[in-house]
Amino acid sequence: MKPVFDKNEYARRLTKVRKSMAAKGIEVLIEADPANMNYLTGYDGWSFYVPQIVVVPEAGEPVWIGRGVDLGGAKLTCWMSQANIVAYPEVTVQHPVMHPMDFVGQEFARRGWGRKRVGFPVDCYYFTPRASAALKAAMPNARAVDTDLLVNWARLVKSDAEIKLMRQAARVTEAIVDTYYKAMLPGRRQCDAAGDILRTAAAGTAKFGGDYAACMPFIPVGDQTQASHLTWTDQVIKSGQTSYIECSGVRYRYHSPLARSIWIGPKPPRNLLETNAVVLEGMEAALAQAKPGNTCGMMADAWQKVLDRAGVKKESRIGYATGIGYPPDWGEHTASLRAGDSTVLKPNMTFHMILGMWMDGWGFESSETFRIADRGVECLAKVPRGLKVIDGARGKSQSAGRAKAKAKAKAKAKTKPARKAPKRRRA
Amino acid sequence: MKPVFDKNEYARRLTKVRKSMAAKGIEVLIEADPANMNYLTGYDGWSFYVPQIVVVPEAGEPVWIGRGVDLGGAKLTCWMSQANIVAYPEVTVQHPVMHPMDFVGQEFARRGWGRKRVGFPVDCYYFTPRASAALKAAMPNARAVDTDLLVNWARLVKSDAEIKLMRQAARVTEAIVDTYYKAMLPGRRQCDAAGDILRTAAAGTAKFGGDYAACMPFIPVGDQTQASHLTWTDQVIKSGQTSYIECSGVRYRYHSPLARSIWIGPKPPRNLLETNAVVLEGMEAALAQAKPGNTCGMMADAWQKVLDRAGVKKESRIGYATGIGYPPDWGEHTASLRAGDSTVLKPNMTFHMILGMWMDGWGFESSETFRIADRGVECLAKVPRGLKVIDGARGKSQSAGRAKAKAKAKAKAKTKPARKAPKRRRA
Numbered sequence: 001m002k003p004v005f006d007k008n009e010y011a012r013r014l015t016k017v018r019k020s021m022a023a024k025g026i027e028v029l030i031e032a033d034p035a036n037m038n039y040l041t042g043y044d045g046w047s048f049y050v051p052q053i054v055v056v057p058e059a060g061e062p063v064w065i066g067r068g069v070d071l072g073g074a075k076l077t078c079w080m081s082q083a084n085i086v087a088y089p090e091v092t093v094q095h096p097v098m099h100p101m102d103f104v105g106q107e108f109a110r111r112g113w114g115r116k117r118v119g120f121p122v123d124c125y126y127f128t129p130r131a132s133a134a135l136k137a138a139m140p141n142a143r144a145v146d147t148d149l150l151v152n153w154a155r156l157v158k159s160d161a162e163i164k165l166m167r168q169a170a171r172v173t174e175a176i177v178d179t180y181y182k183a184m185l186p187g188r189r190q191c192d193a194a195g196d197i198l199r200t201a202a203a204g205t206a207k208f209g210g211d212y213a214a215c216m217p218f219i220p221v222g223d224q225t226q227a228s229h230l231t232w233t234d235q236v237i238k239s240g241q242t243s244y245i246e247c248s249g250v251r252y253r254y255h256s257p258l259a260r261s262i263w264i265g266p267k268p269p270r271n272l273l274e275t276n277a278v279v280l281e282g283m284e285a286a287l288a289q290a291k292p293g294n295t296c297g298m299m300a301d302a303w304q305k306v307l308d309r310a311g312v313k314k315e316s317r318i319g320y321a322t323g324i325g326y327p328p329d330w331g332e333h334t335a336s337l338r339a340g341d342s343t344v345l346k347p348n349m350t351f352h353m354i355l356g357m358w359m360d361g362w363g364f365e366s367s368e369t370f371r372i373a374d375r376g377v378e379c380l381a382k383v384p385r386g387l388k389v390i391d392g393a394r395g396k397s398q399s400a401g402r403a404k405a406k407a408k409a410k411a412k413a414k415t416k417p418a419r420k421a422p423k424r425r426r427a
Numbered sequence: 428m429k430p431v432f433d434k435n436e437y438a439r440r441l442t443k444v445r446k447s448m449a450a451k452g453i454e455v456l457i458e459a460d461p462a463n464m465n466y467l468t469g470y471d472g473w474s475f476y477v478p479q480i481v482v483v484p485e486a487g488e489p490v491w492i493g494r495g496v497d498l499g500g501a502k503l504t505c506w507m508s509q510a511n512i513v514a515y516p517e518v519t520v521q522h523p524v525m526h527p528m529d530f531v532g533q534e535f536a537r538r539g540w541g542r543k544r545v546g547f548p549v550d551c552y553y554f555t556p557r558a559s560a561a562l563k564a565a566m567p568n569a570r571a572v573d574t575d576l577l578v579n580w581a582r583l584v585k586s587d588a589e590i591k592l593m594r595q596a597a598r599v600t601e602a603i604v605d606t607y608y609k610a611m612l613p614g615r616r617q618c619d620a621a622g623d624i625l626r627t628a629a630a631g632t633a634k635f636g637g638d639y640a641a642c643m644p645f646i647p648v649g650d651q652t653q654a655s656h657l658t659w660t661d662q663v664i665k666s667g668q669t670s671y672i673e674c675s676g677v678r679y680r681y682h683s684p685l686a687r688s689i690w691i692g693p694k695p696p697r698n699l700l701e702t703n704a705v706v707l708e709g710m711e712a713a714l715a716q717a718k719p720g721n722t723c724g725m726m727a728d729a730w731q732k733v734l735d736r737a738g739v740k741k742e743s744r745i746g747y748a749t750g751i752g753y754p755p756d757w758g759e760h761t762a763s764l765r766a767g768d769s770t771v772l773k774p775n776m777t778f779h780m781i782l783g784m785w786m787d788g789w790g791f792e793s794s795e796t797f798r799i800a801d802r803g804v805e806c807l808a809k810v811p812r813g814l815k816v817i818d819g820a821r822g823k824s825q826s827a828g829r830a831k832a833k834a835k836a837k838a839k840a841k842t843k844p845a846r847k848a849p850k851r852r853r854a
Binding site: 226363 | 471473476495496497499500503517518521522547548549551552555556558617618621622623624625626628630631642645650651653655659743754756758763785790
């Protein structure tokens with residue numbers, strides 16, 4: 001094993017991060033988000049359930065500080081020299097009195113950082129109030145500054161090397177969705193279909209393997225589709241049920257998420273077809289705004305116009321920046337595709353636009369992960385967009401194109417097809 | 428879908444938790460650990476990547492407060508009435524200025540909790556310093572008290588209904604390890620074997636399905652085994668490599684983790700067989716202490732005696748309480764099997780004893796998840812313990828029993844076999 005990128009890539013990232021540090025007056029930066037740690041050092045391991053950090057001083061290599069049993073993993077995956085891979089005492093792990101950050105404070109003092117302006121994470125899953133308090137207590141002369149997602153923002157524009165991995169992740173995503181379409185047959189248990197899907201996600205393609213995603217695939221069926229974050233059960237799939245998948249292929253921790261919806265049975269209900277038609281139209285309208293110089297808010301506004309015309313409501317944002325991810329989230333926690341978000345789109349920014357419509361008793365999702373190109377947009381995974389009809393009773397599935405065409409035909413037949421969609425929505 | 432347990436089970440849990448609240452002078456308890464939220468309410472969804480809490484007042488039902496798009500999931504999985512399932516405004520999600528906890532403070536005031544002694548989580552992955560500060564600012568007249576893992580400790584002794592689910596999880600664990608033994612053949616990519624393993628984990632058994640585990644399976648091969656928390660790569664498995672798996676079957680979020688090691692090839696190296704022999708002896712010595720009235724520390728001491736005699740060092744604790752789990756951890760963060768831990772063992776406590784030996788360039792793991800029985804101990808998964816030899820070149824695998832017997836025979840042939848194991852260890 002070795003770090004995924006060459007040293008120049010990591011050097012460019014450090015330069016970008018240090019520029020932001022200087023702007024905020026941060027002399028020493030603490031990172032505890034595993035995605036940010038990976039971005040800065042290459043570190044990759046499922047060890048984020050114990051305290052661990054990467055420290056970025058004003059000059060020199062970053063320093064990885066974690067648990068002793070994870071030194072082996074850090075040495076296999078980080079690009080830094082061994083002197084900058086440091087373990088805290090094992091006995092402090094999940095101890096009622098001692099805390100690893102007691103030791104980390106000493107390490108800071110040893111390296112001359114005890115009186116610096118130190119950037120602390122305040123909204124990261126893996127740096128708790130207890131960790132923060134322990135580290136501050138251990139270096140009383142440091143001045144704590146809020147890092148405010150500094151590294152997350154540095155990740156927003158990807159390098160070409162990162163885009164290459166996201167495209168590979170999209171190949172895995174395509175394979176996962178293909179498996180989903182084949183697996184969701186009436187008479188099978190949801191968990192058996194989930195097993196097929198997870199197998200494809202790990203195995204990847206013949207050219208390269210897959211990796212675990214920051215979220216489990218959401219594969220609700222029937223009334224479970226009214227919820228946005230359910231995984232699967234061991235209930236038997238029946239004809240006459242709707243389902244969706246929200247999943248991501250992953251390559252070296254880079255994600256390319258995608259959602260698609262299906263109808264299991266011979267004839268999709270009208271409200272599902274109508275929602276499908278509105279969502280596809282809204283998707284196209286939003287993507288038409290995805291180009292350098294426009295803002296995230298402009299994409300959301302274009303989507304909203306289509307919804308308003310159809311009389312459909314959805315309160316939640318329609319997307320977020322994506323890239324490196326670790327559980328529990330493949331979002332980058334920075335720019336959102338949401339009204340009022342003024343982030344200006346630039347080439348090689350990557351977003352997951354997720355159009356989830358969670359109704360009373362049923363739901364529908366469709367999404368694209370896209371890259372802002374020099375002009376316009378590149379959707380990473382090539383999967384036809386519309387509702388897929390899986391007529392398991394006849395042992396065959398209808399192409400998404402045909403389902404979409406049918407929906408469009410229906411939409412044409414009536415002037416304003418979506419106005420009749422069910423009233424109650426909380427999407 | 429419906430809550431997994433009957434209302435009486437949840438009522439008993441609340442009684443237990445309220446007793447601890449009273450002892451700490453907590454009038455209103457905030458829980459943000461998804462395992463604790465599940466324990467109290469049944470809530471199950473992959474929504475812990477946004478702020479969400481369960482609140483336990485002194486009397487009445489707990490209250491679930493989360494994101495609007497997750498209301499559907501909460502209503503499908505929680506046992507409480509709809510009045511106690513509440514959403515904060517969607518626009519606050521991952522917003523640069525607003526925070527969901529601003530709203531939660533108002534909800535607290537509305538319910539008359541604004542001046543109470545409120546228990547705040549301080550060491551939970553999903554309640555960050557920013558969330559804590561926002562909620563405190565939103566109810567300036569409340570008195571904040573550290574909850575100090577109060578609900579985690581309530582989970583330590585399981586009910587019979589919980590044990591039933593953990594035994595079912597162990598059936599899935601057995602199936603996963605069986606798949607691992609069959610999948611790890613020379614010439615295959617690690618990711619393809621990982622795919623087989625994840626399929627079994629989700630599909631479960633013919634009787635009931637599996638669920639996602641709080642940790643991905645760790646399936647390092649070759650020099651990756653020197654690290655404790657690596658998952659898999661797409662490298663090709665070769666004859667002459669060691670590997671281990673650490674995994675867990677899951678049933679309704681209840682885990683039964685297990686680790687086993689293999690040698691891929693005709694003839695395991697001596698240091699691996701010697702480590703295997705020492706670990707098995709230490710495992711038996713520790714399990715002999717696993718009975719009501721003994722302490723966690725006594726189990727660790729029994730293990731340590733075996734290690735000392737063999738001249739082998741391992742600094743990390745050898746286990747922890749386990750049960751309900753969500754990413755990133757299936758440990759309960761309470762009692763540890765570690766020298767000095769004075770937790771007294773009681774019937775229906777459940778632990779994962781994990782003996783991981785991470786050497787310089789290679790590693791070995793073996794573990795058991797066990798229940799303290801009325802007298803002695805019940806290991807939940809029935810998987811032979813010793814090193815498994817997988818001789819893929821000959822297309823067959825040697826039974827663990829035979830490998831263990833061989834190791835024992837070797838051990839007998841020399842007086843102190845393990846003394847010659849490699850010097851450098853950092854386990």
